Amino acid sequence: xxxxxxxxxxxxxxxxxxxxxxxxxxxxxxxxxxxxxxxxxxxxxxxxxxxxxxxxxxxxxxxxxxxxxxxxxxxxxxxxxxxxxxxxxxxxxxxxxxxxxxxxxxxxxxxxxxxxxxxxxxxxxxxxxxxxxxxxxxxxxxxxxxxxxxxxxxxxxxxxxxxxxxxxxxxxxxxxxxxxxxxxxxxxxxxxxxxxxxxxxxxxxxxxxxxxxxxxxxxxxxxxxxxxxxxxxxxxxxxxxxxxxxxxxxxxxxxxxxxxxxxxxxxxxxxxxxxxxxxxxxxxxxxxxxxxxx
Amino acid sequence: xxxxxxxxxxxxxxxxxxxxxxxxxxxxxxxxxxxxxxxxxxxxxxxxxxxxxxxxxxxxxxxxxxxxxxxxxxxxxxxxxxxxxxxxxxxxxxxxxxxxxxxxxxxxxxxxxxxxxxxxxxxxxxxxxxxxxxxxxxxxxxxxxxxxxxxxxxxxxxxxxxxxxxxxxxxxxxxxxxxxxxxxxxxxxxxxxxxxxxxxxxxxxxxxxxxxxxxxxxxxxxxxxxxxxxxxxxxxxxxxxxxxxxxxxxxxxxxxxxxxxxxxxxxxxxxxxxxxxxxxxxxxxxxxxxxxxxxxxxx
Ligand SMILES: Nc1ncnc2c1ncn2[C@@H]1O[C@H](COP(=O)(O)OP(=O)(O)OP(=O)(O)O)[C@@H](O)[C@H]1O
Ligand SMILES: [Mg+2]
Numbered sequence: 001x002x003x004x005x006x007x008x009x010x011x012x013x014x015x016x017x018x019x020x021x022x023x024x025x026x027x028x029x030x031x032x033x034x035x036x037x038x039x040x041x042x043x044x045x046x047x048x049x050x051x052x053x054x055x056x057x058x059x060x061x062x063x064x065x066x067x068x069x070x071x072x073x074x075x076x077x078x079x080x081x082x083x084x085x086x087x088x089x090x091x092x093x094x095x096x097x098x099x100x101x102x103x104x105x106x107x108x109x110x111x112x113x114x115x116x117x118x119x120x121x122x123x124x125x126x127x128x129x130x131x132x133x134x135x136x137x138x139x140x141x142x143x144x145x146x147x148x149x150x151x152x153x154x155x156x157x158x159x160x161x162x163x164x165x166x167x168x169x170x171x172x173x174x175x176x177x178x179x180x181x182x183x184x185x186x187x188x189x190x191x192x193x194x195x196x197x198x199x200x201x202x203x204x205x206x207x208x209x210x211x212x213x214x215x216x217x218x219x220x221x222x223x224x225x226x227x228x229x230x231x232x233x234x235x236x237x238x239x240x241x242x243x244x245x246x247x248x249x250x251x252x253x254x255x256x257x258x259x260x261x262x263x264x265x266x267x268x269x270x271x272x273x274x275x276x277x278x279x280x281x282x283x284x285x286x287x288x289x290x291x292x293x294x
Numbered sequence: 295x296x297x298x299x300x301x302x303x304x305x306x307x308x309x310x311x312x313x314x315x316x317x318x319x320x321x322x323x324x325x326x327x328x329x330x331x332x333x334x335x336x337x338x339x340x341x342x343x344x345x346x347x348x349x350x351x352x353x354x355x356x357x358x359x360x361x362x363x364x365x366x367x368x369x370x371x372x373x374x375x376x377x378x379x380x381x382x383x384x385x386x387x388x389x390x391x392x393x394x395x396x397x398x399x400x401x402x403x404x405x406x407x408x409x410x411x412x413x414x415x416x417x418x419x420x421x422x423x424x425x426x427x428x429x430x431x432x433x434x435x436x437x438x439x440x441x442x443x444x445x446x447x448x449x450x451x452x453x454x455x456x457x458x459x460x461x462x463x464x465x466x467x468x469x470x471x472x473x474x475x476x477x478x479x480x481x482x483x484x485x486x487x488x489x490x491x492x493x494x495x496x497x498x499x500x501x502x503x504x505x506x507x508x509x510x511x512x513x514x515x516x517x518x519x520x521x522x523x524x525x526x527x528x529x530x531x532x533x534x535x536x537x538x539x540x541x542x543x544x545x546x547x548x549x550x551x552x553x554x555x556x557x558x559x560x561x562x563x564x565x566x567x568x569x570x571x572x573x574x575x576x577x578x579x580x581x582x583x584x585x586x587x588x589x590x591x592x593x
Contacts, residue, residue, distance in 0.1 A: 179430040181391050183444040183501060184420035193447065197434035
């Protein structure tokens with residue numbers, strides 16, 4: 001009987017029920033508001049870019065010398081982006097992990113100083129990073145290069161990787177950390193074989209965040225890799241990248257061909273980032289399930 | 295192994311005979327004189343002299359001196375906060391792992407000062423193994439690797455055959471082999487709490503330590519698992535020196551040969567009140583505080 005329930009539990013007042021429902025409604029509204037720009041941007045780029053992307057030439061051909069001409073593709077930019085971001089990761093991930101481990105395991109003034117610099121770095125506008133690499137590398141070498149571009153992207157990635165790795169490694173449960181020490185494991189061994197595997201999915205997520213951040217950067221590349229209308233794998237040459245190509249073609253969007261190319265490249269960039277994230281998640285999820293024996 | 299057989303063995307576990315009980319008379323504060331000819335007990339394995347320990351500025355144990363015998367189980371009992379865990383951690387240099395923690399005094403294993411600057415803490419911890427209150431197997435490692443990896447990392451075992459052999463031997467010693475032999479590849483954390491604790495014991499045994507320090511190893515376990523661990527300790531006694539911290543008086547009297555009672559002084563630092571043959575300490579303690587504590591009048 002309903003009256004029994006009310007006798008046992010204080011009846012939920014109408015006002016209280018209303019407040020609870022109101023909170024849910026507000027949360028849903030906030031969620032929708034947050035999703036609108038995301039869906040709108042992706043939808044807009046998708047609708048405008050999918051036509052270019054559907055032709056295989058778009059991936060296998062380089063752009064025409066004249067941006068207003070139709071045809072051609074973005075091969076040089078795609079390869080340049082992958083190569084420069086790849087090299088940037090190779091530079092930034094070990095350094096970032098190293099700084100994170102140092103900050104946690106050694107601590108002290110040096111670690112705090114390193115951490116402070118990293119924080120400053122993450123607040124730096126990326127164009128400043130580009131100018132810094134221009135002044136130090138490009139000017140010294142006397143030419144723009146894919147290598148300089150990679151370096152600039154690595155500097156952009158570094159704080160993202162470091163901060164997330166440090167936060168994840170700090171979460172290693174104390175009993176586990178003490179267990180490793182009590183077994184006489186060297187510190188580096190405990191970190192590499194116990195802490196890093198435990199935090200692996202978080203660390204990978206951090207690396208992917210860094211890659212996603214770097215792969216979409218235009219500003220650090222303008223003064224470093226410069227851009228190149230031709231295909232090259234040579235890191236000593238100026239190198240094209242998707243954001244640079246998007247930028248140049250978007251500037252010429254009065255021409256339908258340039259406009260389509262920019263949208264196609266933008267969609268490609270989004271899909272690459274999306275793909276990286278999916279693969280990363282899949283890899284870490286798979287690792288956790290497997291009870292690897294060796 | 296059935297619960298029944300465990301229980302039988304435990305109740306049958308050796309309580310020192312009367313002759314020894316009389317022989318081991320340990321004047322508090324002068325443990326070096328404790329020599330006593332406890333025939334069944336081994337020699338002194340660990341000597342502790344004037345050991346004090348601090349967390350930051352706060353002293354939590356004061357001037358502890360005691361001898362720990364080999365091939366015996368020494369139980370450490372005392373009220374919460376009396377520094378039992380801290381003492382244990384000073385015995386394998388785990389105390390200093392806590393930021394701001396320090397200690398003074400002397401701890402020697404087989405006559406060698408374990409705090410000698412020449413000696414690596416990691417080497418001490420390999421010889422003097424520790425099992426914690428909460429089972430802490432490495433969560434990303436399989437059961438097999440939980441046992442094999444620490445030994446491998448310490449360079450104690452090479453090659454698959456040797457590892458297989460080591461894993462089986464240690465899991466058998468820890469009375470876990472039969473329960474996990476078919477799922478060595480499963481995650482270490484997929485086991486029950488009691489199984490995890492035995493896995494942690496096996497993992498420690500794989501380093502071929504000489505001493506086992508156990509800090510309330512059964513407090514997270516049910517009575518059946520507790521009996522299994524107690525049984526295990528009795529079996530390991532012939533080869534190892536075992537020190538166990540416990541809040542459980544019955545456990546201390548069931549499994550240990552020697553019991554040390556710690557209390558918190560007026561300065562809130564723990565000190566050793568009395569150390570004696572377990573039977574004597576529980577039935578005929580010299581100190582009124584000990585009597586009050588073991589009879590449940592305080593603590
Ligand atoms: N990591 C730490 N940092 C600061 N103080 C600590 C730390 N660990 C323990 N202490 C303090 O040291 C004192 C002794 O602690 P300890 O853990 O050795 O006692 P215990 O006898 O093991 O107690 P329990 O029976 O509750 O486990 C306590 O007052 C405790 O508050
Ligand atoms: Mg304790």
